[in-house]
Amino acid sequence: MTVRVVLVDDQTLVRAGLRMILDETDDIEVTGEAADGVQALDVVGRTRPDVVLMDIRMPGLDGIETTRRIYSRADAVPAPPKIIILTTFDLDEYVLAGLRAGASGFLLKDAPPADLLSAIRVVASGEAVAAPSITRRLFAHFLGSAPTRRTAERRLAALTARELEVLTLVARGLSNVEIAAALFLAESTVKTHLGHILTKLGLRDRVQAVILGYECGLVSIDDGGQH
Structure with a gap:
């Protein structure tokens, strides 16, 4: 089964790097790209991907609100895409907000290509990507009362x-x-x-x-x- 993926990041070079990695695989296909949240909603609605790689910090409509809207849109039902948050920092308060909004996990932008491919395949199969050790540190810093x-x-x-x-x-x-x-x-x-x-x-x-x-x-x- 081919996993259909949409790339969402406001940096062109980041999207190009991700596409280069994914294009080398036989079971993952990039079906669209978006430079911000508004574009992402349009591309996701048109291409119906299995997985979205979502930059969390973008101008305008950020990754958190975009994630919320993807899951709340009627046309995404019955099978909204799985969302993996892309972040520069493993201790990022926005990551926890993104997970609460419905994302299936998160990945550091400098993660090895093998980790990226594994994460996409894992969430496409219905599992989650959130290493317990990193998740614990996130909660320790940002969970609050x-x-x-x-x-x-x-x-x-x-x-x-x-x-x-x-x-x-x-x-x-x-x-x-x-x-x-x-x-x-x-x-x-x-x-x-x-x-x-x-x-x-x-x-x-x-x-x-x-x-x-x-x-x-x-x-x-x-x-x-x-x-």
């Missing part, structure tokens, strides 16, 4: 005990395979539980589940991602 435990309990009250266990392990950065091994479950059962969790809590994807896990205190900055 978390909801009180009482608020957290109200938010999570709809979950069963098993679903709460699964959510906690997701927030710690474990994959479905690792969660299945930890809880002695089939991987398919873990996927079912995760689907129920996302539906009950009104979450879009795994990344938002991780963020909620930290906000609700299921995991802390110190213990998240240790497995």
Whole structure:
């Protein structure tokens, strides 16, 4: 299957460099480019890509608001593209805002080409790209005050005990395979539980589940991602 990708960055050289890397692959096709958020909405609407590489800091309509609008547009349903945020700094307050807006992960602009290609393929398959170690540092710097435990309990009250266990392990950065091994479950059962969790809590994807896990205190900055 060919993964269709749109490049969004206000720097022409950055887009050219990304296209050069992607054009060398057989399974990834660049279907469009945009220099700002307004152009991105048009290109995404016309080409219906699988993945968008989104610069987060752009003049005018930035990557965060563009991400929100892509997911809120009626013509993007039922299959909006997966969005990977491109950033220069791994500790960037805008990255967390972008993840909250619905992005499936983030990538440093100076990441090796192999990491870029892997990230595109991973999010296209429905997973998320957010290394637990970097995610923890983001939360430590920018998460701010978390909801009180009482608020957290109200938010999570709809979950069963098993679903709460699964959510906690997701927030710690474990994959479905690792969660299945930890809880002695089939991987398919873990996927079912995760689907129920996302539906009950009104979450879009795994990344938002991780963020909620930290906000609700299921995991802390110190213990998240240790497995």
